[in-house]
Amino acid sequence: MDATAVARRASHAGPVRTAARRGVPRRAAGATPYLFLLPYGLLFVGFIAVPAVYGFWISLHDYDYLLPHQPWVGLRNYTDLFQSGSRDGSDFWNSMKATGVFTLFSVPFLVTVPLGLALLLNRKFPGRTFFRAVFFTPYVLGVAVVGVLFRFLLDPNLGVVNAYLHDLGLSSTIPWITQLPWAWVSLVAMTVWWTSGFNAIIYLAGLQNIPAELYEAADLDGASAWQKLRHVTLPSLRPVLLFILTLTILASANMFGQSYLVTKGAPANLTRTAIMEIGQVGLGEYRQGAAAAMSYLFALVLVVIGILNFRLLRGRGDAA
Amino acid sequence: MESIERALSRRRFLGVAGALGGSLALAACGGTSTPPGATDATGTAAAGLSYDGPNVTLQFWTGWTGADGQFAKQMVTEFNKANPKVQVQFAAYQWADFFQKLPAAVTSGNGPDVAVMHIDDIATQAAEQVIVPIDAIATALGFSAAQFAPAVWNDGVYQGKRYGIPIDVHNLGLFYNQDLFEKAGISAPPTDLNTYMDALDKLKGIGVQGSWVSPFQFTGGMMFQSLLWQYGGDLYNADTSKATWDSDAGIKALTWMVDLVKQGYSPANVAQDADYVSLKNGKNAMNWQGIWQVNDVESLAGVHIGLAPLPAIGGKPGVWGDSHQFVLPRNGSNSSDKQAAARYFIHWFTGREAEWAKSAKVPALTSLQSSSAFQQLTSLKAFAQEVPAVHFPPAVAGIGDATAKLYDAVQSAVLGHSDPATALHGAASAANGILSDNMQKYG
Numbered sequence: 001m002d003a004t005a006v007a008r009r010a011s012h013a014g015p016v017r018t019a020a021r022r023g024v025p026r027r028a029a030g031a032t033p034y035l036f037l038l039p040y041g042l043l044f045v046g047f048i049a050v051p052a053v054y055g056f057w058i059s060l061h062d063y064d065y066l067l068p069h070q071p072w073v074g075l076r077n078y079t080d081l082f083q084s085g086s087r088d089g090s091d092f093w094n095s096m097k098a099t100g101v102f103t104l105f106s107v108p109f110l111v112t113v114p115l116g117l118a119l120l121l122n123r124k125f126p127g128r129t130f131f132r133a134v135f136f137t138p139y140v141l142g143v144a145v146v147g148v149l150f151r152f153l154l155d156p157n158l159g160v161v162n163a164y165l166h167d168l169g170l171s172s173t174i175p176w177i178t179q180l181p182w183a184w185v186s187l188v189a190m191t192v193w194w195t196s197g198f199n200a201i202i203y204l205a206g207l208q209n210i211p212a213e214l215y216e217a218a219d220l221d222g223a224s225a226w227q228k229l230r231h232v233t234l235p236s237l238r239p240v241l242l243f244i245l246t247l248t249i250l251a252s253a254n255m256f257g258q259s260y261l262v263t264k265g266a267p268a269n270l271t272r273t274a275i276m277e278i279g280q281v282g283l284g285e286y287r288q289g290a291a292a293a294m295s296y297l298f299a300l301v302l303v304v305i306g307i308l309n310f311r312l313l314r315g316r317g318d319a320a
Numbered sequence: 321m322e323s324i325e326r327a328l329s330r331r332r333f334l335g336v337a338g339a340l341g342g343s344l345a346l347a348a349c350g351g352t353s354t355p356p357g358a359t360d361a362t363g364t365a366a367a368g369l370s371y372d373g374p375n376v377t378l379q380f381w382t383g384w385t386g387a388d389g390q391f392a393k394q395m396v397t398e399f400n401k402a403n404p405k406v407q408v409q410f411a412a413y414q415w416a417d418f419f420q421k422l423p424a425a426v427t428s429g430n431g432p433d434v435a436v437m438h439i440d441d442i443a444t445q446a447a448e449q450v451i452v453p454i455d456a457i458a459t460a461l462g463f464s465a466a467q468f469a470p471a472v473w474n475d476g477v478y479q480g481k482r483y484g485i486p487i488d489v490h491n492l493g494l495f496y497n498q499d500l501f502e503k504a505g506i507s508a509p510p511t512d513l514n515t516y517m518d519a520l521d522k523l524k525g526i527g528v529q530g531s532w533v534s535p536f537q538f539t540g541g542m543m544f545q546s547l548l549w550q551y552g553g554d555l556y557n558a559d560t561s562k563a564t565w566d567s568d569a570g571i572k573a574l575t576w577m578v579d580l581v582k583q584g585y586s587p588a589n590v591a592q593d594a595d596y597v598s599l600k601n602g603k604n605a606m607n608w609q610g611i612w613q614v615n616d617v618e619s620l621a622g623v624h625i626g627l628a629p630l631p632a633i634g635g636k637p638g639v640w641g642d643s644h645q646f647v648l649p650r651n652g653s654n655s656s657d658k659q660a661a662a663r664y665f666i667h668w669f670t671g672r673e674a675e676w677a678k679s680a681k682v683p684a685l686t687s688l689q690s691s692s693a694f695q696q697l698t699s700l701k702a703f704a705q706e707v708p709a710v711h712f713p714p715a716v717a718g719i720g721d722a723t724a725k726l727y728d729a730v731q732s733a734v735l736g737h738s739d740p741a742t743a744l745h746g747a748a749s750a751a752n753g754i755l756s757d758n759m760q761k762y763g
Contacts, residue, residue, distance in 0.1 A: 062761070066423050066448040087753055156589045157532075158597055175589035178535065178735060264536060264592055268732040283420045285721045286448060 055292050063289035070289075077293035088281065091269070092294055095277035096301070098259075098270060103252040106188045110248045111241070114196045118203030119229075132204070136197035143194075147261030150190045151177070154262070183263045183271050191258060195251070199244050206240030207233070242313040246306060253302055274298050368461050368663030376661045377407045379432035381422060381649075383415035387615055391679035399668055406661040408434075422649065423450045431649040434662050439475045439484060439643040440713040440720065446478040447717030447762040451647040453481040461485070461667050469707050472643050472684050475715040484645030485666060486684030488676060490611045491641030491710045492542055493703045494631060495596075498624035500528055500605040509628035510606075516631045520585045523605050530605040532595040533577050533586040535734035539595060540577070541727040542640040543608040546630055547573035549638025549711050555723065560716045561759070563751035565726055566744035569634070574733050574740035576633065581734065589735065599625065611703045614680040618699060627702045641710035643684060646670070682707055718758035722751040 059077050061070040080086040081093075121132050138146070153160050154176035162173055176186045210233065218228045234241075256275040259265060265272035278298070282291025384392050389412040396410045411432070413421055419441065425431045437445060445451045465473045468486055476484030496509050501519070504526045510516040516531075523530035534540035545555065553569025556562065564570070580586045596613065598604035600623055608630060617625035630639050646666045669676070673683035674693040682704045683689055689704045713719050729747035733740045 064448070064761070066427060066450060068449075087750075087757060151591065155591045155594050155597075157587045157591070158594050158601070158603070159591075173587070173589070177591055178589040266535065266731060267735040268737045269728060284416075285718070286423075286444075 056296060058288055059292035059296055061289045062287075063292065064286045065288060066286060073289065077290050078297070080290070081293065081297065088290055088294070091272075092274075092277055094269060095272050095274045096298070098272055099253055099255065099274040101184060102187060102255050102259075102271075102273065103249060105184060106191050106252045106255075107245070107248050109188060109192045110195065110199060110252065111245055113192055114199035114244075115203050115237075117196060117200040118207055119233075121200065122204060122207045132201075135200055138194045139197040141194070143257030144261065146190060146194050147257060150186065150258075150262050154186050177263050178266050180267065180270055183266065187255075187258050187262065187271065190262070191252070191255070199248065202240060202244055203237070206237050210236040238313065242310070245313065246309055249305060249309065250302060253298075253305075368457060368660070368667040371403065371406055371661050371664040373405070373657040373660055375405050375407070376655070376658050377409060378434060378658060378661055378665060379411065380408050380434045380436075380665070381411050381413065381418070381432040382436040383413060383418040383438075384436070385412045385414055386612070388612065388679040388681070391676065395669065395672060395675065399665065403664075403668075406665060408665055419445075423448060426450050426649045426651055429651050431651050433649070433658055434665060435647050435649050436487065436644050437484075437647055439472070439486075439645050439715070442476055442484045442645060442647065443478045443715040443717045444720060445647070446481075446483045449650060451483050452650050453483055454485060454646070454648050455482045457648075457663050457666060458482050458485055460663065461670070463670075467685050467687065469684075469686060469710065471641075471710060471712045472707075475643075475712050476645050478715055478717070484647055485670060487644040487646060487670060487673060488681035488684050489641055489643050489703075489707055489710060490681050491639050491703055491706055492539070492546055492608050492610055492630055493639075493706065494628045495599055495607045495609040495613065495617060496626045496628065497599055497602060497605045498626045500526070500530075500602060501626070504528070504605075509626060510631045511629075512631055512635075513633050516606075516633060519606070520580075524585070528603070528605055529585055529587055531580050531585050532590050532598055532604040532607065533580050533734055534590050534592070534595040535731040536592050537727045537730075538592070539608055539610070540730050540734055542610070544573055544577060544726070544730045545640040545711070546608065546638050547576060547634055549709075550632055550634030550636050551638075552634065552636055554711075555726070556714055556716075556719075556755075560714050560719070561752075561755055563722060563726070563748040563755065565729075566741070566748040570744050571741045573634065574730065574744060577730075578733050578736075578740055581736075611680050611682065611700065614699050614703075627699055629702050629706045637706075637709035638711060639706045639709045641707075641712060643712065644681070716758070717762035718754070721758070722754045725751040725754070 060072065060074060062073050062077075063070045081089050083089055117135055121128060121135070141149075151159075154162075156162060156173050156175045156178055159176065161176065165174065174182055176182050214232045214236070215228060218232050223231070254275055255273050256279070259271045259273050260276055263271045265276065274294070278291050278294045281294065282288045380396065382389065382392060389410075392412075393410050396408045400407050415438075418437075422431065422435065422445075431450075435451070437451075442451070446453075463485060467473075469489065472486045472489055476482055476486060494509055500523060501509075504519070504522040506519045506522055508515075510519045520530045533543070548555065548565055548570050551569035551572045553564065553567045553573070555565050557564050581588050595604060595607050596609055599607040599609070600617065600620060602623065614627065617623075617627075632638075646669070648662065670685070673685055674688045674691055677683050677688070677694050677697060677700060680700065682700060683691075683694060686707075688694055689707065694700070694704070713723055725747040726744075729743040732738045733743040737743075738746075
């Protein structure tokens with residue numbers, strides 16, 4: 001999806017710029033632009049627009065696609081979520097809270113650690129390509145592999161990490177994956193280890209797009225390395241930063257595999273994320289209506305966060 | 321993280337597309353499904369004792385992804401060789417995926433011809449119209465209640481109709497590390513509370529925490545259910561309208577488990593599977609584990625794991641168990657030839673339950689349990705012995721959603737997040753809501 005997002009950004013930027021340069025919109029094109037749009041348009045309508053509307057329709061029913069009758073319940077699937085003592089209310093909000101905690105603690109690391117990596121990997125030193133590959137490697141692994149790996153490492157009583165800590169003289173056993181806050185520490189750490197490489201690559205691409213003249217000019221002005229970072233690199237990276245921030249927030253909010261495989265929601269469902277909950281209700285309990293309602297609330301929250309995110313970062317960018 | 325997002329957007333897409341396709345398919349083929357068993361049973365072909373129709377290929381879906389899948393595959397290959405007219409294609413999915421794939425496939429008309437599921441999923445899948453009644457096949461093949469342990473046979477019935485034909489029973493037993501037992505001077509595996517605690521104290525003497533308690537369904541949840549029955553309790557009341565695991569028996573059972581941790585017979589914060597891994601590497605001495613691990617422990621070099629019936633901690637016999645059963649998916653075999661071939665395959669397979677038992681299961685047929693072929697599998701004897709004490713969850717649609725609350729409670733108590741009584745009461749009241757929802761939904 002990242003590739004398509006990049007492509008989409010590019011395709012947004014392209015035509016606008018050319019149109020602006022030429023000043024006049026082309027008229028003779030006729031149906032041609034629409035024909036070019038058609039393939040994607042069909043996919044968009046078929047796989048995004050229609051399902052999105054249909055999903056909302058589902059959320060208004062006590063929906064079970066396996067049964068012949070889908071009783072209409074209006075907004076009850078939504079109102080139930082706000083009622084204390086309802087079947088899904090507390091589980092859903094607990095999972096939203098868990099998702100929020102994970103996002104809050106993972107995003108800062110996932111935005112800054114890769115930036116640091118990218119700055120290091122952007123310098124010229126022997127073995128640079130090798131290290132670029134090394135930091136990207138974990139990202140190639142599937143979540144199932146990463147999950148199994150970290151379960152071996154982090155098992156409180158049998159894991160390698162605690163064994164080493166024990167050798168170093170730590171007497172107590174840290175419950176890395178069965179108690180809070182340790183479970184969050186583990187989930188965030190493994191996610192940073194796993195996905196930093198991807199964000200670092202995007203940063204690297206951004207860094208390489210910064211014109212060398214800016215640095216030359218800064219050098220002529222006698223800027224220190226810190227000043228160059230502060231006044232040249234970071235401002236130039238703002239669009240990339242916005243992209244990474246948005247993407248990372250969404251990715252973290254959609255966290256599923258790590259909790260599902262490593263903590264299994266333990267302890268007491270405190271690390272059960274929204275996606276886990278929605279999947280369980282919709283596909284495990286065959287209640288697609290309730291699951292759809294949860295999905296729409298969840299999506300709404302993400303939309304609001306996304307808009308805020310754009311407002312904050314873009315606003316400053318425009319002013320500058 | 322992109323791969324998660326990709327997986328999720330695909331999942332979401334599949335879910336929505338499945339729902340879309342599902343509703344269309346429902347509209348298109350509501351009522352066209354002919355239960356294979358509905359055809360009149362006459363002659364040996366109709367009875368599934370033989371097959372002499374044209375060549376057919378059957379899709380056979382299971383959740384056997386582990387060693388038992390290898391066994392099943394071998395048996396299917398054997399069947400295909402012996403019966404060139406019927407070619408069975410074997411597929412195994414993780415159980416969790418299985419119950420997402422099967423309903424979607426059935427609804428879109430691409431379901432398999434034969435499938436296997438656990439006995440406690442049968443009611444739900446029958447109510448969801450994923451599988452069809454199988455009465456006629458059971459009758460044609462001559463199966464009757466007398467041939468099975470009562471629960472194995474009776475729980476395959478939903479609302480008066482049979483949906484499952486039993487293949488096996490797989491229950492918990494006591495896995496113990498013989499090397500540690502020897503070192504601690506324990507002569508025989510414990511059989512009751514006193515001998516269990518005595519063994520634990522001796523193990524403590526050699527510095528071993530002897531009975532690790534898992535906070536997860538595997539195996540903590542199954543251990544709790546066994547104890548619940550041993551203390552005289554049950555999961556649900558007679559008409560399954562109320563969860564009763566928060567009875568005195570339930571509280572005693574969970575308290576006993578939590579006390580194992582508190583008194584240091586188990587470490588705290590045991591992770592998933594750590595109770596079993598530690599048994600194998602000599603850190604844990606006793607594990608209430610499933611029969612399906614027998615082949616795994618037997619393959620270990622240099623470690624000796626003994627197998628015994630579960631100790632009767634609560635006084636009464638009580639053992640968690642489950643059973644694999646053949647089911648017929650709706651829309652699977654639409655041709656009468658395929659239906660006849662499916663009947664024949666089920667007949668063939670169930671006749672070889674003793675061979676299937678080598679994948680570490682107890683045959684469902686009691687006659688096979690006492691057969692010489694099965695008796696030769698000495699390591700499974702302890703498990704077969706327990707079958708009369710085995711309990712299954714009730715055959716009620718959607719019961720798994722309610723029982724999931726129990727697993728939450730067990731985890732909460734074992735990890736020390738709440739005391740046993742509070743955890744069980746809370747879970748029971750949540751489950752009661754689910755039970756009444758289910759009753760309304762499934763009738």
